[in-house]
Amino acid sequence: MSENNYHIGTPGVPWTSEEKQQWFNEQTIKRSYQQDVVALIDELTPHFDVEQYGALDYDIERYPLFLLKSKDWHADKPTVLVTGGVHGYETSGVLGAMRFAKTHATSYSEQFNLIIAPCISPWGYETINRWNPKAVDPNRSFYNESPAPESAAIMAYMHNNTIQPIAHIDLHETTDTDNSEFRPALAARQGTVNKNWNIPDGFYLVADSVKPEHAFQTAIINTVSKVTHIAPSDENNQLIGVAQEQIGVINYSARELGLCMGFTDAKYVTTTEVYPDSSTATDEECILAQVAAITGALDYIIAN
Template structure:
């Protein structure tokens, strides 16, 4: 016998949140890790070999978060740009550390072949609180559009705008976690006054392609590389992954621009959103980071070979 899930503890079922509910939600968020010691310290360590810039800052109450980007030092206007973004959802840890690990271990392999632009932690407030939303209960990864309500999204768009037509490849590094189903999707339904409809979390790595400009061979090249590091999410008995039809093994499609997703911020012919599954008993944090790195390398290699 199926039982209805318990109502989310904030708000009234069926009624969208107002200021009081958002304030109640915010009061329950606590800092659980340090952006400065875990992210900024790594960026500082990389600064002798790369150009590091503060492209904006977030002010939430008494807290200020500098938004940092890493660029190729030998930037050349005749080279294609590769954009890597991580931590758009702050709780998706391997997106942040996978981006940094790629820069540290592999960026030099592509020197003189690409201009590299990396925003490793787009949402530092949420990184510290291991959360999906920013302090205003807004999802940055539905906010990449004109007049964005999310400072995280607006700042990144401003950073990228001068090169958006020069980007060959954009890799946006994400995770799908068990807390998507236990916390974040129920919170979203409550915030918007909608019923929560339970779903299944896929066990494994998958990709989100652009349904408006699908690149199946590019996506498959990434899947093939990542499979050497961690397992690929199978389709469920409906032929879906996380409620979306499987376009090819380990790949689903979203209309990126229509949904205001980060992967829509450039006109890159090659773009994808990675989805690592860190809660699998078959994956370690090190494997999750390595999967992100493998995805980035495979993406760059394919894009360069097929530009």
């Protein structure tokens, strides 16, 4: 892939509010947050305390923000945060968080307090977008006075309730639309030229370079490898243009970049990436890989 031109804006010139509005005007609703996510959350009310931690002012009735919280919450147990749908278009992150809640969460309730926020960006989910309506990337916006209400809402909930998790697993995907849409759009918005077109074929993790927790990441990779294939590095031993730290793992400076996995002081953090467009993977396999990533992480913490 070498084409950087995007149909909005002038190459080399960052977008103004006019181009951002043009981009927003082109977005359409393609699926239902209420039907796909909220309905599943409602089904889980016998097993979790469901809390609304906010609503997006784009449409507060359409986009309430929910999380699932362990019913048997105890202050002396470590807390684990699971987030999905920070990038709303990354479907298996949303459905993987929900599947874990439905099938595995109760078996970990004795050891952990669990908070599961399955769909951080419901507008992005409905329009199948990486950004929010203001062309802001929520997963670069986890910092004080965030420009993304999606990011600000979950940060405020954790802060206001004085919740300090031991672990945070953030569920993501990499898809072919990264190259056909999102990387070109980002370059156009910034007035730059995109030079990285690598899309890893398989599952990989992004760890925090400040606290990489090598063995923790290894345990997740080993668990997920029983469900789906781990992405091989490219000819430069890189994934998405970043040096591979170990098989299937790269490191990012999470807090510096405003990433979701970096907004708490959790010791164990990771961002998952699956590839649903792989010729050897299915949507169901990607959901199960997300579940395996969570259980692999929790099993490691229990053992250590």
